[in-house]
Amino acid sequence: MKLLLLLLVMMMKISGSSMMMETISDRGTRTRRYAINPLGHKWTHHNITYRIIKFPNTLNKEDTRKAISIAFTKWSDVSPLTFTEVTNGSATADITIGFYIFNHTDCWWSPLHPCFDGLNGELAHAFLPPRGEIHFDNHEFWILGKSRFSWKQGVWLNDLVQVAAHEIGHALGLWHSRDPDALMHPNATYTGQRNIAQDDVWGIQRLYGCQDKKRVCDPWARLGFCERRKTFMRKNCPQRCDLCYEPLDVVATPTSPPSNVKIKMVPRGKVVGFRCGTKSLRSPPKVSWYKDGEQILTSIPGYIVMKDRDLRIVANEFNEGVYTCRIHRRGDIVSANSWAIRLKPEQPSNS
Known part of the structure; x- marks a missing residue:
């Protein structure tokens, strides 16, 4: 009976993410699986501050601060970012953290942030930068x-470090x-993944770049x-x-990918257009579009516009x-073309 109850509790636990998820079917081998928010929102500075404005009922303040600090350290270890807790009540912080119940500060108006639902179910959610x-x-x-x-208590005890690290991402x-x-996989709560995986490293460094943390890197490299x-x-x-970054890889599409992949290096923010086929046809052809092997089913306002034979994107990560x-x-497939889009490296800023 206890085993059955444990299985039921495990089935009830879900990852407490605030992000909308896609239905994804991986085909072929894929190296990159991380996803950056569509509009490329990120912090414009690397010295990020945070403040805990409301503490949990089940964990004392000292252990809460320790857990949150450990979670932030997982990301500072693999990126140029640093995180500092602000304890002065009058000071502002980039990221605020709080523990709430039911219909708290945001759930009535945001479909991506449902109200909390008591034990199990929704564990946590987060807002993108700059909020x-x-x-x-x-x-x-x-x-x-x-x-x-x-x-003894008849409840699931949740690892604050693991959930916090996921939401910090x-x-x-x-x-x-x-x-x-990956720590950023939606089922990380099921698996108990607590550590940053290589896929997470690629994702955070695509947003913020990377830097060498040791002064002896040159001699180590020569060795x-x-x-x-x-x-x-x-x-x-x-x-x-x-x-710092994963290499460009060509991922298999639902059928064998064409060999004539055209690589385009474009600056961030540029609108890039594609046209499927070049010949004028008497009747409109049936066209399907894919990104990294997954079919694009609809336009996404602000960064992907699909209309018949034409596709336009805004270049970002x-x-x-x-x-x-x-x-x-x-x-039958009578024609196929592929283009590989990569961002031109940006000049490093002095800030």
Whole structure:
């Protein structure tokens, strides 16, 4: 009976994300699975402050601060970002954190942020930059330690470090990852993933870049550490070892991808247009569009516009990838073209 109850409780637990998710079917091998918010929202400075404005009922202030600090450190270890807690009540902070119940500050007007629902269910949600808010359900039993079911109390004890680290990713500008091993995967609560995975590193560094954290990176690299100690160098010397970003990869589309992929390097914010086919046809062809092997089913205002044979995108991190168009006639593919869109590197600022 206890085992059955535990299974039921585990089935009830869901990831407390505030982001809308897509139905995704992976086809072929994919290296990049992270997702950056569509409009590229991010912080414009790297020294980010945070303040806990309302503490949980089940965890004392000292352990709450420790858990939140550990969660932020996971992201500062793999990015140029630094995080500082603000404890002065009159000072402002970039990110505010609070524990609330039911219909708190935002759920009536925001379809992406449902009201909290008591034990289990919705655990937490976060807002993208520059709003910078993270809300946790105060009906949950939050602990400093790994999630587990308490038979004594009859409730699920939730790992505040794990959930906070996931929500911080959203507050920094990341959406959910498709990599099941990633901290930003929507099912990270199920799996108990507490640590930043390589896919998470790629995502946060696509938004904020990366920097070497050690002054001895050059001698380490000359000793061959970039090849022999790649994990260590990825954390400490990503620039020196060219490990900041994943390489461009061409992902399989629903059928075999065309070989004539055209690579375009474009500046951020530029509108890029594609046309499927060049010949004038008497009757409008049936055209399908794909991004990284997944069919684009509808336009998304602000960054993807699809109309018959034409597709337009606004160049940003979210829209990087391989776009493929296919012309169909009587059920057969008669033409296909692909374009790989990459952002031109931006000049580093002095700030």
